[in-house]
Amino acid sequence: MNDIDRTLVLRARGLRKEYGRDAGLVRAVDNVDLDIGGGETLAVMGPSGCGKSTLLHLLGGLDRPSAGEIWLAGRRVDGLTERALARIRCVAVGFVFQAFHLMDELTAVENVELPALLAGRSPREARRLAADLLEQVGLGDRTTFLPAALSGGQRQRVAIARALANQPAVVLADEPTGNLDSAATLDVLRLFESLHMAGQTVVIVTHDSRIAATADRMISMRDGAFIDETSLTGGTRGNLADLAGLGG
């Protein structure tokens, strides 16, 4: 495991996200403060509807906060224009979704190269990069497969490779194992472990405590607010499968 770089990659202060008004007001994220260091793996857990995904979307610039500040790699991003946020998402953030969100009509390698193409890389460079990433996630022999021809675990690995395409400062994973069986979950967790070892900052949102146990730090949420924070000394140093209670 690498040492956590204490330089902050993500910082949030007084973060709030509200929907509705008056009696119908809902605080999906309620006055959250958060610091995430470089190379750290943070797990945010809590029951469904507690605001985990909304927090992730706010941190990644996919949604705008009602109040508060967000700093990404030393730059304040909560007040940026949509165009500037898009640029941030392109080069500084990688998203992994529970539902994979792959383009059905694109092959694995075409899905992975898409962010690189959007970032303006040459087709040749984007393709080489995508092929390398697929190799890293163990899908070097599946590059030309369409998503429909891949298993759930393989699809999520393609999505992780895609998230890494532009070497982002942080990978934000929203229930990355939520749609997977045990074996596929273990595969994905191993992948996150290897990212962690490589110094990649990762934020994983999950409602599964076994997954959260693999992180360096775990934050629990309820009703939009942080209610507990735990440093996990074991973290990913232990046997991943045992930690995750997945056998294997």
Added chain:
Amino acid sequence: MGRALLVCRLAVNDIRRRPAAAILLLLVIATGATTLALGLSLRGTTDNPYARTRAATNGPDVVATLLPDGSNGTGPATSARPGGGAGSVPADAGALAGLVRIEHAAGVVSRSGPFPVTWTLLRMGHTTASAEVEGRGARPSPVDRPKLLQGSWVRPGAVVVEAAFANALDLRVGDRLSLGGSTFDVVGEAVTAAIPDYPDVCSHLGCFLAGTVSSHNPGLVWATKADAEHVARAAASTPLAYFLNLKLKDPAAATAFADRYNAAASPTAPFLYSWQDIRAGDAQVIAKVRQVLILGSSLLALLAIASVVVLVGGRMAEQTRRVGLLKAVGGTPGLVAVVLLFEHVLVGLCAAGAGLAAGWLAAPLLDGPGAGLVGAPNAPALTGSTIGLVVALAVAVAVVATFVPAIRAARLSTVAALDDAALAPRRRAAVVSLSAHLPPTVLLGVRLAFRRPRRLLLSVFSIAITASGLVAVLIGRATEGDFLAARVAQATTIISVVLVILAAVNIIFIAWTTALDARHPTALARALGATPDQITVGLSVAQLLPALAGALLGIAGGFGIYYAPKNGAGQATIVPAGWLAVIVAGTMLAVAVLTAIPARIGARRPAAEVLKAEAR
């Protein structure tokens, strides 16, 4: 009986559930139906005004023409031209003797003429037009007595202008005009049944002198015989022609009389034409209007099919779950297809009714007799065949557009329908590979465009139809120029405007459907770093690609539409390249503007919200 009731109930309920979509469908189909009804109902509407004019002017049963060089007017163009002849002199006695022989033919009961006729340029202010100047006596003729609508009859130095011609040039009694360089006062406006209505004066007369003013759709001006001869002498070119008007014992046999004589006569003898020919000439404007409307209605029907396919496709996407429910409770695939077909046929039938009523009511706006005739037109003919054709068109549009979605819905698995699963997009490996080399916005646009090839083709088709119609109108205007009859121009304008409106509706539908269908991939692209501007431009590019293809196809189609009914005959027209460039550029601009709105709205929806909603 129970099944029929169920089908009716389901169809009517669905129409009630989405009234806006049903009204839109109805309007789109009704547009084509109205145009067709209008075109079909104009048949024979000028017969009545011509009969009244003929009675009011004691119109001739037969007109004999003797052209200056002896050509009977049906042959090829001659070389006679102003300024190049031997001077304006009466035709020789031998030729005139031919007219005398006709006036004494069996069956002729009275006559007027021969009247001298020449062709020259009419100028008034900045207006210049070709004029056919007919010399008349100061007293009314027994046959073909032009009926004065305003002013008085000809006198030395004063002319009477045929009413349709005066109307076209905006001439008024009291104006002064120049004929072949000599100035005359306009003292009257009159109508006649001896020639067809302006601008089709030459359709049956001897205006075949290529290169002369007479070949440019002249209008009729009456002058005194001396003034007509003076104008001809001043032009110092064309020998005088002569018109002889005859009344027959049996007017109904006028065509047979003329045909019998023309068949037996030498090529240099006078040429005869009957009052039935003139009546047909008068109807030519309306015939052209009918032709434009019927052709226009065909284009509109095709466009309506494209519109309805898009609309029905959109409705089907919303109805997938409903289809699943219907099947889950025991509805057979056949029942599902029948319900969908019946629903749209019902709308088509309503549209046919609306189209017939609108066409019948609008017909009087286009079938007026024109200034060259007097009296009201016949009522538009709403015959059984007209009703049948309009209903058939409307139902055909509904069936053609609904058939494929209905069959697809019938074949959809119940589970998939209940899941409301969207149809998987098509993968185009070549497009994906090639688009990787394009800038991100164009990459997004190209990939979005080719996700749904059927919709892409519909876009191309829809724009090609519209552009074809517009190009055909442009060619018509370039060919006929100022001589395009006002009502034909009016009809082409109506068709052009309706085509453009329907195409605009189509573009908005398609852009909106594309934006809706692309919600997931565009939200994902935004999550991966694409900006809203890139998404908006990408969606616009997705529409601009088919627009460009459609506009280019439309140029070829427009030439085809204009020349196909003529079997390629007619002088090839060079349409200025600038006009065609404007069509292409205008199409692209219109599509970009019309697409930008739904694209922008689609791109502004938060990506996270879309991804959450579309998670599956």
